[in-house]
Amino acid sequence: MNADAFQYAIDVRGLNKHFGPRHVVRDVSLKVGRGEIFGFLGPNGSGKTTSIRLMCGLLTPDSGEGTCLGYDILSQQAEIRRHVGYMTQRFSFWEDLTLRENLDFIARVYAMPDRRNCVERTLEELGLSARARQRTGALSGGWKQRLALAACMLHKPKLLLLDEPTAGVDPAARRDFWEELHRLAAEGISILVSTHYMDEAERCHKLAYIAYGKLLAQGTAAEIVAAQPLRTWSIHGRNLAALSQELRQKEGVAQTVVFGDLLHVSGDNPALLEQSVRRAVESAPEKVRCEQIATSIEDVFIYMMNRSDGEEGSPGEHG
Amino acid sequence: MKRAARKIARHIELFSLARWWGIVLKEFLQLKRDRITFAMIIGIPILQILLFGYAINSDPKHLPTAVIAADHSEFSRSFIAGLKNSDYFAISAEHLSEAEAQSALARGEIQFMVNIPADFSRRLVRGEHPALLVEADATDPMATGMALSALQQLAAAVAARDLKGVLNPQARQAAAFAPQDPFEIRIHRRYNPEADTHYNIIPGLMGVILTMTLVMLTGLAMTRERERGTMENLLATPVTPIEVMSGKIMPYIAIGLIQASIILIAARYLFNVPFAGSLPTLYLIILIFVTATLTVGITLSSIAQNQLQAVQLGFFYFLPSLLLSGFMFPFRGMPQWAQIIGEVLPLTHFNRLIRGILLKGNSWPELWPEIWPLLLFIAVAMGIAVKFYRRTLD
Numbered sequence: 009m010n011a012d013a014f015q016y017a018i019d020v021r022g023l024n025k026h027f028g029p030r031h032v033v034r035d036v037s038l039k040v041g042r043g044e045i046f047g048f049l050g051p052n053g054s055g056k057t058t059s060i061r062l063m064c065g066l067l068t069p070d071s072g073e074g075t076c077l078g079y080d081i082l083s084q085q086a087e088i089r090r091h092v093g094y095m096t097q098r099f100s101f102w103e104d105l106t107l108r109e110n111l112d113f114i115a116r117v118y119a120m121p122d123r124r125n126c127v128e129r130t131l132e133e134l135g136l137s138a139r140a141r142q143r144t145g146a147l148s149g150g151w152k153q154r155l156a157l158a159a160c161m162l163h164k165p166k167l168l169l170l171d172e173p174t175a176g177v178d179p180a181a182r183r184d185f186w187e188e189l190h191r192l193a194a195e196g197i198s199i200l201v202s203t204h205y206m207d208e209a210e211r212c213h214k215l216a217y218i219a220y221g222k223l224l225a226q227g228t229a230a231e232i233v234a235a236q237p238l239r240t241w242s243i244h245g246r247n248l249a250a251l252s253q254e255l256r257q258k259e260g261v262a263q264t265v266v267f268g269d270l271l272h273v274s275g276d277n278p279a280l281l282e283q284s285v286r287r288a289v290e291s292a293p294e295k296v297r298c299e300q301i302a303t304s305i306e307d308v309f310i311y312m313m314n315r316s317d318g319e320e321g322s323p324g325e326h327g
Numbered sequence: 328m329k330r331a332a333r334k335i336a337r338h339i340e341l342f343s344l345a346r347w348w349g350i351v352l353k354e355f356l357q358l359k360r361d362r363i364t365f366a367m368i369i370g371i372p373i374l375q376i377l378l379f380g381y382a383i384n385s386d387p388k389h390l391p392t393a394v395i396a397a398d399h400s401e402f403s404r405s406f407i408a409g410l411k412n413s414d415y416f417a418i419s420a421e422h423l424s425e426a427e428a429q430s431a432l433a434r435g436e437i438q439f440m441v442n443i444p445a446d447f448s449r450r451l452v453r454g455e456h457p458a459l460l461v462e463a464d465a466t467d468p469m470a471t472g473m474a475l476s477a478l479q480q481l482a483a484a485v486a487a488r489d490l491k492g493v494l495n496p497q498a499r500q501a502a503a504f505a506p507q508d509p510f511e512i513r514i515h516r517r518y519n520p521e522a523d524t525h526y527n528i529i530p531g532l533m534g535v536i537l538t539m540t541l542v543m544l545t546g547l548a549m550t551r552e553r554e555r556g557t558m559e560n561l562l563a564t565p566v567t568p569i570e571v572m573s574g575k576i577m578p579y580i581a582i583g584l585i586q587a588s589i590i591l592i593a594a595r596y597l598f599n600v601p602f603a604g605s606l607p608t609l610y611l612i613i614l615i616f617v618t619a620t621l622t623v624g625i626t627l628s629s630i631a632q633n634q635l636q637a638v639q640l641g642f643f644y645f646l647p648s649l650l651l652s653g654f655m656f657p658f659r660g661m662p663q664w665a666q667i668i669g670e671v672l673p674l675t676h677f678n679r680l681i682r683g684i685l686l687k688g689n690s691w692p693e694l695w696p697e698i699w700p701l702l703l704f705i706a707v708a709m710g711i712a713v714k715f716y717r718r719t720l721d
Contacts, residue, residue, distance in 0.1 A: 066562055090565045100560035104360045105353065116349025117564045143360075 017042050017167045017198030020074030020081065023062050025055075032058045033069070034221040040167075040200055040214075045193050047212030048202040051313060055221040056202040057097055060169050063200070064092050077167050090118070093165035097172045097202075099152045101159060103145030107136055110144055111159055118163035130158050150181040157188070168192070170201040174208065186211050206306040217309055224312045229305045238262070238311055239278045240303040241285045243271040245296030251288060258284035262311055274307050346566050350574030354548075358578050364544065372536050372586045376593045379532050390438040390474055391419040393428040400448035402485070406459075409485045410441065415474040429462075438464050438471065451510055458513040475514055482512050529600045530685050531654040533590045533613075534677040538620050538648050541583055545624025546637035548575045549716075554633055568716040572629075572709065576621040583617030584610070594685075603688030612680045612694070619673040619701050622708035629715040648674040676700050 018040040025033040033055045040046040050056050061067040063076055065085030073080075079087045101110045111130055115123040131137045134154055139147075147155065153173060160168065174182045186208065189199055193213075201212070209215055209229065216226045225232045243251065248271040252264040255273055260280025265272045275281035282300075289298045358364065392410065396403045410416045419437060420428070428440045442460035450457035461478060463471045486509055549571075552558040561571065587610075594600040623644055631637035649655060651665050652674035658666065669675045676697040683689035683697070 064563065066559065086565060089563060092563075094563040096556070096559050096563070098556045098559075100556045100558075102353065102357065102557055103555070104357050109353070109356055113349050113353045114564070116352070117346045117566050119343060119345045 014075060014078030015042075016040060016075075017044070018046075018063055018074070018076055018200060020063055020076075021072060023059065023069045023072035023074070025058055025062060025067060025069055027058075032221050033062065036062075036072075036218065036221075036223050038216050038223065038226060040198055042198050043193050043196045044213045045189055045199045045201065045211070047209045047215040048200055048218065049204070049209055049215060049309060050202075050218035052204075054219045056218060057171055058221075059218065060094075060171050060200065060202065064088055064094050064169050066094070090163075091165055091167070093160035093163070093168045095156050095160045095168070095170045095173055097175070099156060101144055101152075101156060103143065105144055106141050107131065107144055107147075107155060108140040110155070111162060114159050114162050120163060126162065130162060134158050149176050150178060153177050153181070153185070157185070161192075166197060168197060168199045168201075170199065172202050172204065174203060174205065182208070206304075206309075209305055209309075215305070217312060219313045219316050222316060224316060225308075233303055233305055233308050236303070236308050236311065237276045237278075238274050238303045238308055239276075239281055240272055240274040240301050240307055241281065241298055242301045243273065243285070243289060243296050243298045244269060245271075245292070246294055248296075251292060251296070255284065255288050258288065260284050263307070263314065265307070265310075272301075272304075272307060274303060274311060276311075341567055342569055343567075347570045347574050350566065350570055351577045354575050354578045358582075368540060368544075368582050368586065369589070371540050372589045373593075375536050376529070376532060376590055376597075379528060388414040388474075389417040390415060390471075391436065392416040392439040392441060393420040393423050393431060393437045394418055394441045394443070395423060395425055395428055396421070396443045397445035398443045398447040398449075402448045402451065403443050405488075406443070406482065406485050409481050410478075413477055413481055415477045432462060432464055439474070447510075454509070456510060458511045460513050460515070462515045471516065475516075478514075479512060482510075486510070529590075529594045529598050530681040531652075531678050533587055533594075533681060534616065534652070534674045535649060535654055536590060537583055537586060537613075537617060538674055539645055540586065541579055541617065541620045542624040542627065542641045542644055543638065544582070545576055545579055545621050546627045546631065546641045547634050548579075548625065549628035550631050550634045550637045562717075568713045572625050572712050572716065576618070576625055579621050579624075580614070580617055583621070584613065587613045587617070600685060602685055604684035604690065608690065608694070609681070609684050612677070612684065612698070615698065615701050615705075616673055616677040616680075619705045619708070622705050622712060623673075626708050626712040626715065629712050629717075648672050651675070653678050670700070671704070673701055673704050 016039045018038065021037045023033055023036040024031070036055070036059050038046075048056055048060070058067065062069050062072075063074070063081060065076070065081055065088045068082070073082065075081065076088045077091050079091070081088065102113070105113070108127060108131065111127045112123070115127055120126050128137070131140050136151070136155070144152070144155065157170070157173065174185055177185065182205070189201065190211075193199055201208075203209065212229075214226070214228055215232060217224045217232070225235065227235070245251075246269065248266050248269070252266050252271055252273075255261050255264050255271075260275045260277045260282075261273055261284055262275045264274075273281070273285055275284075285298055289296050394407055394410070396407065407418065407421075411418055416439065420431070423431065425442065428437070428442075431437045432440050440462040442462070444457065444460070447457050447459065459482065461475070463475060549558075552561060591609075595602060624641070627640040627644065628637055631640055647668060651661065651669040652658075652672050653669065654674065658669060658675065661669065680689075680694055680697045683693060687693075
């Protein structure tokens with residue numbers, strides 16, 4: 009009745025979750041619009057999986073409230089399950105069943121009309137018709153991931169929750185996968201996808217960054233970068249590792265990253281940063297040159313993670 | 328109004344036949360692929376029934392026997408020779424005093440002590456109807472039962488051959504002036520007055536085998552999903568606890584019936600256990616018992632965190648079932664507290680039911696008092712299982 013009346017696919021406020029003494033999710037609030045691909049980023053153990061489970065009713069929050077597809081996450085978990093497609097981080101289909109049997113089972117539990125055709129069509133679209141009788145456990149990682157996506161799409165959900173769907177998948181398969189996601193989003197399906205990959209982050213409409221259970225930033229990639237006072241300089245030359253070590257001790261330098269012949273130096277005080285960079289370049293034993301560049305989303309995320317490090321303990325180390 | 332409608336909708340959604348059937352099919356397929364489990368399902372009943380039936384002989388022979396013959400008559404010698412000739416008795420001591428024989432019996436060195444009183448043959452001749460005393464170590468009733476009944480026949484045969492004239496039982500019967508035997512064999516079943524018949528073991532074994540395998544198999548059913556990570560997937564779908572629980576036990580009901588059939592065939596054709604009652608009734612009882620056992624397994628499975636714990640919990644259930652159900656020890660010989668525990672266990676009722684049907688030919692009126700406890704047990708166990716089933720990953 010309210011399935012089409014919602015404004016946001018996900019709208020949660022102040023979610024908290026403890027596992028024993030660990031505060032795994034702290035006051036997480038986020039909104040995912042319809043037809044939006046929402047990237048959910050953060051280091052390992054930062055609470056991404058737990059947050060996703062809270063949103064789809066697989067876990068009950070200690071405090072907080074919200075809706076998923078217009079259904080209350082506290083009281084309407086059964087409805088949420090029926091309308092959300094959830095792809096778990098770990099492959100969670102039955103490896104001792106064949107591909108067709110797995111899809112058939114899912115089609116049955118969602119009471120799909122015209123089940124047989126639905127399964128065959130899905131197999132065909134996957135390009136797996138020929139291997140339909142193979143045990144699922146024998147599939148490679150990339151194929152498992154494609155099967156999992158197809159299976160969680162089988163009941164035509166309006167919202168997809170994908171928990172690190174591309175972990176361990178090769179770049180070509182990842183690219184195909186993201187093309188599929190954009191096609192689905194164009195059809196009006198909302199997608200929340202968690203990932204480690206920065207190139208994937210840049211393909212999302214919106215992003216949220218979570219570390220140690222805390223949501224540190226939310227918005228488009230440009231908004232997130234702009235919201236931070238971070239400036240970045242790039243140094244070209246050789247033997248940058250030593251220079252990187254040296255710069256890290258200097259005033260105004262927050263972080264340094266070496267990319268082959270490139271060194272990115274970032275800091276949140278523009279004047280001090282420029283001063284430190286120029287001095288280092290002048291005193292370098294080999295000839296190097298420097299220029300100011302646009303700060304990347306990756307620089308921002310690492311900066312945010314380092315800044316939040318150690319605040320209120322570090323529960324992330326255990327998870 | 329709206330809230331009420333939603334409540335009804337949710338109520339209806341508690342059980343969907345389509346979803347339930349999906350789970351049943353999935354479980355059958357998974358079971359079919361699990362070779363080791365499949366071997367266990369067929370192998371355990373066969374192995375156990377052969378071990379219990381043959382290796383553990385319920386009709387042992389050449390049992391050590393002491394004879395205290397204070398009466399050195401023709402009859403005594405003839406009787407002792409008869410004992411020696413029978414397969415059941417091995418005369419291990421002939422010249423013990425009564426006290427020595429008593430302590431040998433207590434130590435378990437001899438199984439029987441046959442005491443022929445000093446004035447036995449004199450009183451026999453006088454027609455005083457004397458008693459031949461037999462003391463048996465009946466701690467294991469199955470060990471002595473057959474030997475004792477053989478003893479009765481032996482004594483009768485010796486009497487018929489050796490006693491002449493009016494003392495001969497055949498002659499007496501022909502004369503019809505005394506319906507009694509010329510002497511009496513007084514048997515003391517020491518240490519265990521209630522002697523069970525040997526037919527007990529094979530029917531009892533069916534319940535034991537079903538309990539052992541089915542609790543173990545279903546105990547793993549839920550924990551396996553949890554350990555393999557597929558539980559998260561199952562939970563993310565709209566399936567309800569009752570659908571999962573009942574769907575998961577369906578294949579095992581079929582397995583339970585197959586196992587029961589194997590045991591019944593063995594009981595009938597290998598061990599000649601009598602089939603006094605009706606076969607359909609028997610199968611219905613087996614079905615109820617199998618369901619009760621499976622609900623235990625599924626309950627343990629929803630309580631246990633992993634497969635190892637499920638197996639451990641299975642043993643916690645299996646041991647009391649084995650020991651307190653009347654399978655191992657006569658139920659009435661157990662202390663009160665053990666009987667109370669025993670009455671809760673499905674195996675206790677099943678043992679009575681199956682013995683009642685097979686051996687006594689009982690039908691519904693006699694069976695009902697043992698059936699309703701099983702049904703109650705199923706309802707309670709299923710309730711606990713559904714309550715413990717976590718709808719979420721919390």
